[in-house]
Amino acid sequence: MASRAIWKGQLRLSLVSIPIEIHSATQSGRQISFRQIHGPTGKPIRYEKTVPGVGPVKSEDILKGYEIGDNEYMLLKPEEIDAIKLETKKTFELVQFVGSSEIPPLYFEKPYYMVPTDDLAEDAYRVVRDALRRTDTIGLGQLTLRGRENLCAVKPCGDGLLMETLYYADEIRSAEPLFSEIGDEEPDDDLLAVATQLIKKKTAPFNAEAFTDHYDKALRALIEEKRKSGTVKRARTDDDEAPARGTNVIDLMAALKASLKGSDGGDDEKPARGKAKPSTPRPKAKPPEAEDEKPARKTPARKPAAKKTA
Incomplete structure (x- = not known):
């Protein structure tokens, strides 16, 4: 299925203008969508736009309103909004360039492919692409897309250009209120060494x-099973037989070492929590030397754990 351009206009670099099209780089069609169904009748749920005391209304009678007080709105007609003239509706001008690694990842929102509209535009398009690649930079500009002026970044992508919409600064929430509660204590050197070794092992x-x-795979299997038989069996999840989670350094070290012993492929290790401050005394887990023994799910009594030796 051919891609349909969602924007057509000019890419401008100083006095150079290049006719371009912008296409979405992602697709959502593979995701399963559901309709809301009325259980007793099996009929689809419908939503109507209504006004209290009036009932259903026509689309052409609906205006946009900006609330200026308690149940008081300033009405704006579609033609008034469309009359707002923005050059970025038809022109995407590269106004600044930054290093390719300068933009923090959380600013990137959605990717798009940017392509020339015809053969005559290809020469200038390739010049911009290769110049960005040679200087290892990203071009910045603004573009009106789907009723909103977006901050956008342009960078080389294979034989073409990739445009990504960015969040504005006031759209990014500060992490400080969340991260400030994390303690400043340095992690244990031995734990850090084992974790580093595990990361290196799994790097690819x-x-x-x-x-x-x-989830998508299981959902499709569920739908297919129900389509064929009309009956559904509950699949067992990892939570059905989840082992008890430890809360001390010995548990974490044992889990990390067990992970290192695992295969390089799809390991089935269970995650362990990091060091915590227990509110009540808890029995300690087995030391790393006994990790290979599979613990029983229920025991009549627990023996005190051996003390950790240096």
């Missing part, structure tokens, strides 16, 4: 195809 080139949406 990025391959998005290696990851699967397990």
